[in-house]
Amino acid sequence: MLDNRDVPDATSNHGLLIKFGMRMIVKSCRTNKSISCELIGMRCGKYLVLRMLEDNYPAEFHRKGELLTVRYVCAGCVFDFSSRVIKLVDSPDKLFFVESQETVESCNSRSSERIDCFVPVQLSSGETVFNATVVNVSTQGCLCVVDNFFDISLEKPALISIRFFNGISIDGEVRFTRRQFLHNHNIGIRFRNMDNDNKKNLKELIPALSF
Structure with missing residues (x-):
């Protein structure tokens, strides 16, 4: 159960610039494989709850402690932060628990071609x-x-x-x-x-x- 003390207005985290329903890409730092997810829950500074948008996913996302990069777009800018796998729930839906952070960094670069x-x-x-x-x-x-x-x-x-x-x-x-x-x-x-x-x-x- 989410607590208003943990989540500002219970639907967003202003430090991470995220809100429920936001699409995210989660990438394994070890293999560079990625999956698409939707943010459906969180506890500020503790964890995010992501719903996987893919029926099939690489095995590394099932490994507790797997190093990850979580990336998303807010106001036209790309942000990311480092995370780890906490737990994956397969039923009744594929829910992905990952470590959260207090703040994020912009990873846009105007000098980058892509x-x-x-x-x-x-x-x-x-x-x-x-x-x-x-x-x-x-x-x-x-x-x-x-x-x-x-x-x-x-x-x-x-x-x-x-x-x-x-x-x-x-x-x-x-x-x-x-x-x-x-x-x-x-x-x-x-x-x-x-x-x-x-x-x-x-x-x-x-x-x-x-x-």
Whole structure:
């Protein structure tokens, strides 16, 4: 049971800049494998409760004490902090308990060609539409992770449209597709016909970008 003394307004942690429902990427420091999660609970300074968004996950996330990096986006900036696995519950839902911290550091770098992020988008190619997450972006393109890819087939250089939650729509072409886990794929996309309005809107969404 969450306690208001532990969690400001019982739904957020202002020191970590997080709130319930936030999407996070949890990466193993040992193997660099990652999983997508949703924050559903916390005790400030003690632990976070994350719901896994993937049916299949690497074995290292089952190991108590496994070193992790937890990464997420707040106000267009990427933040992360170091953590460890406390416990994984498989039933009735896959719940992931990880150590929390009091504060976080921004990991954006304006001098970096690629900027890590966690931005939900909708991809469309022809009549096929599916949800994805942009996990890093540059002025030239982005890398998307698609859950439940199944029978969707995208041959490079297929044309694709990327629609962001703030209404930005950018055309691109598929540079590669790569299986990550059983149903998850990485899709590398190169932007096409980027006009000044798209550049401005994308920079507002991800301030660390520098065109």
